[in-house]
Amino acid sequence: MKKIKLKWIVAGLLFIATGLSFLDRQVLSVAIIQIQKELHITDVQYGWINTSFLVGYAFMFTAGGWLIDRYGSRRGMACSVGVWSVANLLHGMVTGFGQLVSFRFLLGLGEGGCFPGAARAVSEWFDKKERALANGIAIGGSAVGAVIAPPLTIWIAGSHGWRWSFVLPGIVGILWTIGWLCIRSKKPAAGGDFFILFPTRIPFSAVLQQKQVWVFVVIRFLLDPVLYFFMFWIPKYLSAERHVSFDRIGNLFWIPFLALGVSNIIGGWLSDRLMSRLGFSLNRSRKTVMGIAAFLTMTAPFIAVVASVEGAITLMAVILFAHGFWITNYITSISDVFGTAATSTVVGISGTAGALSALLVNPLIGKVVSAAGYTPLWFLSGLMYPLGFVLLVVLIPKLSPVTFKCLYQKSL
Numbered sequence: 218m219k220k221i222k223l224k225w226i227v228a229g230l231l232f233i234a235t236g237l238s239f240l241d242r243q244v245l246s247v248a249i250i251q252i253q254k255e256l257h258i259t260d261v262q263y264g265w266i267n268t269s270f271l272v273g274y275a276f277m278f279t280a281g282g283w284l285i286d287r288y289g290s291r292r293g294m295a296c297s298v299g300v301w302s303v304a305n306l307l308h309g310m311v312t313g314f315g316q317l318v319s320f321r322f323l324l325g326l327g328e329g330g331c332f333p334g335a336a337r338a339v340s341e342w343f344d345k346k347e348r349a350l351a352n353g354i355a356i357g358g359s360a361v362g363a364v365i366a367p368p369l370t371i372w373i374a375g376s377h378g379w380r381w382s383f384v385l386p387g388i389v390g391i392l393w394t395i396g397w398l399c400i401r402s403k404k405p406a407a408g409g410d411f412f413i414l415f416p417t418r419i420p421f422s423a424v425l426q427q428k429q430v431w432v433f434v435v436i437r438f439l440l441d442p443v444l445y446f447f448m449f450w451i452p453k454y455l456s457a458e459r460h461v462s463f464d465r466i467g468n469l470f471w472i473p474f475l476a477l478g479v480s481n482i483i484g485g486w487l488s489d490r491l492m493s494r495l496g497f498s499l500n501r502s503r504k505t506v507m508g509i510a511a512f513l514t515m516t517a518p519f520i521a522v523v524a525s526v527e528g529a530i531t532l533m534a535v536i537l538f539a540h541g542f543w544i545t546n547y548i549t550s551i552s553d554v555f556g557t558a559a560t561s562t563v564v565g566i567s568g569t570a571g572a573l574s575a576l577l578v579n580p581l582i583g584k585v586v587s588a589a590g591y592t593p594l595w596f597l598s599g600l601m602y603p604l605g606f607v608l609l610v611v612l613i614p615k616l617s618p619v620t621f622k623c624l625y626q627k628s629l
Contacts, residue, residue, distance in 0.1 A: 364474050
């Protein structure tokens with residue numbers, strides 16, 4: 218098999234992995250209606266179940282990123298997908314609250330390594346002129362998983378019972394892991410077309426000493442709550458403020474996430490296109506697309522005043538479309554700066570920051586909604602991406618590779 222084809226197969230497998238990641242984490246939100254009836258799970262317990270996932274997820278984003286940079290994306294992604302797929306299978310065997318908390322934590326541990334591992338794999342297999350598109354494909358799977366999870370879960374649970382809605386995706390994940398491990402390179406090669414067999418290992422402390430790490434972390438800390446707000450609160454907003462029926466919410470909720478999946482790929486393609494066809498520098502191409510994204514998010518406040526439900530959904534789709542542009546080039550920028558040496562670690566640290574921020578902000582969102590409605594939140598959503606863009610431009614004037622002073626290599 219020609220290596221030019223093999224690397225795109227790798228990108229396709231990463232698309233499936235991130236799709237499974239979002240699908241697997243969302244099954245519970247649909248299946249919980251039946252689970253609560255059978256296992257007598259209370260709403261308070263359900264809250265703790267979700268918290269256990271986020272704790273495992275936040276921890277392994279950083280730990281998994283560091284481990285994947287140490288041992289490579291081939292082993293790291295196999296371990297990540299394998300662990301969360303086993304956890305998914307175990308969900309189908311639960312008999313009570315304690316087991317569900319434990320298995321949800323294990324699912325979070327597995328999934329925490331997914332996006333750092335995907336970013337590392339892209340940096341290994343693709344050069345800078347194709348890296349943004351490859352990242353867009355890899356990340357885009359997550360939006361597709363979010364779109365298909367609700368109808369697929371309802372269909373499986375209705376046909377075979379809720380337990381199979383966990384078991385079947387778990388089996389798919391195990392098969393994916395086997396397929397991923399079948400991709401093996403015989404030697405390292407320049408240009409990023411092969412897995413690196415002798416990865417450079419950098420101490421975690423050396424990574425933390427780089428100023429750019431903290432810029433990326435702060436930006437992710439500020440912006441991730443916006444995405445979680447859209448993921449967790451849009452259905453409640455449509456019901457409470459727009460008086461949309463439950464069935465119609467199901468027919469509308471997927472549209473913004475489809476826009477996200479499409480924009481992940483387009484945003485990567487556009488960034489690479491600006492570089493290869495128009496002669497933009499790497500720095501200019503990445504920041505141009507992120508600047509477009511920041512500008513588009515400024516339409517968020519209009520969600521509060523647009524007259525129709527369809528208009529509100531359209532604007533939500535614009536915001537998530539912009540997020541796709543942003544996150545693809547954000548992660549690609551990390552790989553441009555840190556390369557195969559530390560991309561996974563930095564993506565992991567920033568992902569942990571985003572998850573922790575969401576844990577802190579989500580209760581505050583409830584208080585804001587209770588006291589003042591959703592309007593302040595739409596205004597904040599429209600401000601955060603421009604703020605993040607300004608921080609990026611001012612604090613990292615040029616996206617260029619960093620130099621680590623303490624490098625050494627060791628055969629696996």
